[in-house]
Amino acid sequence: MKRKTPAHMSTKASVGATEGPPKMARRLLLSALHLIERRLFSENFIVANLTPYDEIYRDGIMSVRHYLPLEDDSIQIGDEILEVSRRRLPVPLVFVPPLAATSMIFDLLPNRSLIRYFLAMGFDVYLLDWGEVTEAHYELSLESYVLSWMPAAMKAVREDSGQTEVSCFCYCMGGLLTLMYAATANDTGLRNVVTVASPIDMHQSGVAGQILSAVYRPAQIISRLLNFSLMDLPARFMHVPGWLNSLVFKLTNPLGSLINYWELLVNLWDREFVINHTTVSRWFDDMVDYPGQTIKEMTVSMMINNEMAGGRLKMGDQRAEFDNIRCAILAFAGADDRLVSPRSAHRLLDIVASEDKEFCVVPGGHAGVFAGSQAPASTWAIAADWLVQRST
Incomplete structure (x- = not known):
């Protein structure tokens, strides 16, 4: 016996059949x-970078921004x-970005902007922008950032805000530079420091950490036998271009990069999706150069010799002693971070003299822990609650 299709089902099917091709054609046109x-x-x-701000200080490529209230x-x-x-x-909050990546991650998307979030929470927000490093800046060193630009930026914030105490919220290498500043400047007005995915113990960061740990002793022996160090190389030979920083970052998760491009292809018709995808991709694709002199110092002192994990770091004629740090500390690590392991980030709590110090492992990889879709409900919310209690 043949089954008769109900009239309403037949009508629905025919409507769907007529709507399908036009909808697909429209999506293909929009995609093109x-x-x-x-x-x-x-x-x-x-x-x-759509949130309005005033530039209150500039020294070469480095500048300090003050964001206007919402x-x-x-x-x-x-x-x-x-x-x-x-x-x-009353306590101003200063965002400190890493070196290889631009500061746009702090104001990435209107609905995923760390700056807008903290402005909404009542903070007086500043940002230290390291600027666009090029080959012409290969001589910039750790001393340039820590002993020159950081003190100048903190002074500018204090003069602009009228406050003596400040807090810093730092991402990755920005956290290391801020801690070096805190360890050398004797800045009693540095009240709070928040670090996100900052690799204190370089020998504990995944595969890269294992490699660095393995080469440490052979490198020491070879250096003594040959009376040679990477520090002897001209800085211009160690300069790392931005495209290479982007490539290395993407290679930490090659499958994720492929999925990312596939998602764009599938959703190319959706303008809102394309806007979000293109903006986020710009941050990954347009990383800036690493100065050659800074790379030399990082490679020898921080990576191979792992000096920060030992609580002190030599910078030219200066030495950063991290047990000089007594401000409140909150350190974050990403549960899925392939570049900075929780163990590496947690080492911070062991090397500072602060009594008020906390450590949190939150969802996300190296970028996601700071600016991913889960970051507002985890990293941002925890940091905001913590800072509010210590900013009055």
């Missing part, structure tokens, strides 16, 4: 248009609507 626009006018899809009554962060606080906490 977005692909062409993205190729020719990629800036149309970049929505980073005018909105509420903002969207992720899927949440956040009420904007009209209070102003």
Whole structure:
């Protein structure tokens, strides 16, 4: 016996059949248009660094920004609507970025902006921008960042805010530079430091850490026998271009990079998706150069000799003693971070003299722990609660 299809089912099927091809054709057309626009006018899809600010200080390529209070009554962060606080906490908050990556990760997307989030929480927000390093800057050293630019930036923030105490919120290498500053500057007004994915113990960071640990003693022996050190090489030969930094970063998760491109291809018709994807990709693709002199010092002192894990670090004629640090410390590590292991980041608590110090492992990889979709509910929320209690 033949089964008769109900009339309403037949109608629905026919409507679906007629709607399918036009919908697919429209998506293909939008995909083609977005692909062409993205190729020719990629800036149309970049929505980073939109939060208004004043530049309060500049020294060469380095600058300090002061972000203006939000005018909105509420903002969207992720899927949440956040009420904007009209209070102003007295202790300014200074964001310190890493060296190889641009500072845009602090203001990445309107609904995933660390800067907008902390402005909404009532903080007076500043950002130290290291600037665009090129081959012409190969002589920039750790001393340049720690002993020259960091003190100048902290002075500018204090003069602009009228406050003597400041807090720092740092990502990756930005945390190391801030800790070096704290260990050398005798800055009693540095009240709080938050580090996210900062590799204190380089020999405990995954495969790279195992390699560094393995080559430590042979490198020491070879250096003594040959009376040679990487520090003897001209700095311009050690300069690392930005494209290489981007490549190395992507190679830490090659499968993730392939999936990322596939997701773009599948969703190319969706303009909002393309905007978010292009903006985030810009941060990964447009990393800046690492100065040759800084690379020399990092490779020898921090990577091979692992000096920070021992509590002290030599920078030219200066020595950073990390047990000089007594400010409150909050350190984060990503549970899935392939570059900086929780064990590496946790070492910070062992080398400082601070009595108020905490450590948190939160979801995410090296970038996700700081600016991923889960970061607002984990890293940001924990840090905000912690800082609010220590910023009044």
